[in-house]
Amino acid sequence: MTTANRPARLNRGLLGGLGVLLAVAGALLIAAHLGAFSRISRESPLVPGTAEPHPVVFYLAVAGAVVLALAALRWLAAQFTRMPKRTVWNLGDTGEHGRTQLASSTAAEPVAADIESYDGVRSVSARLSGSGLAPELHLLVGTDPDADLTALRGRILEHAVPRLRTALELSAIPVAVEFRIADRGRVQRTK
Template sequence: MTAVNRPARLNRTLIALIGLLLLVAGGYAIAAQRGWLGWVDRSAALTPGTAAPATWVFYAIVVGAITVGLLCLRWLAAQLFRMPSTEKWQLADEKSVGATVLSSATAAAAVVADIESFDSVDSASGWLSGPGRAPELHLIVTARPEADLTELRRRILGEAVPRLRQALEVGVIPVTMELRLTDDRKSARVR
């Protein structure tokens, strides 16, 4: 699990637990309906008595359903990929008279444009996180299917990243990179 995708383990665990719970509940309902459970009477009413429940029960059910629905929407929104917020870096020392302020998005846009100029790259996105003196570069690069990924990785780490290091005047920039291939089947169908 990378630092970029921290909630992945929690999400997978919660999805697995909810799925297991639903499987158990469904299996219990099927077993009860088939009469396989000795302690459940198939002919018994689901709720005791024939009178309608109190009005507050309906309101509680509606509030509970709305709450669960909103929590599900929030969880779904959290699954979407979000980049970290941009930071403003001050590139001058405290002793200098003037100051140069650079947005991390501006620096990331420059390295992305550099990578997109490579022959085998269809698109790229990237962002810089962390403080200005110790930034971390995160890249998602989409290449053509015929691209040599080893060579592409070598070019990115050997050409684009050193230019960024030189521009930011830092010695080391840790890089996380995701390389994707363009799907020819999709591009062939879209006209």
């Protein structure tokens, strides 16, 4: 199942792994300082000798830095992914006469257009995820600062969602709504 906040699992995993790594490293350093390891002396130098390392070490350090930078860029890109991926549904039989396909974005666009016409709404992004028989609707709604979010949510659930259910011939569609309230001083740009 795809959720509206996909980067959260990645963030928790990365931060948890980094925390465990730092805790283990800190515990080992404290143990070494207290003399828990017989092979490590407190007076011994940090690195053995002052000779320059083999050139391969520098290449490995650069390769490690590049991998770390790419991982950081991937993490940064995941922060902007707030909506699930679009899918294509196969409708009806896929017999010898061909098949009918419907992009989930095609079904979601009229819902977004409906909601954009409501008072207090500045912008809407709508995505349908899951299968064609059990889709989930994810909405990202930008509103005016003085919009009544409770009334807006009620209108979405009483007007836009039933219209989508009727169009897709489904009895129920789970809905996740995220409201983003615009700044007062911000000027709305129209397309």
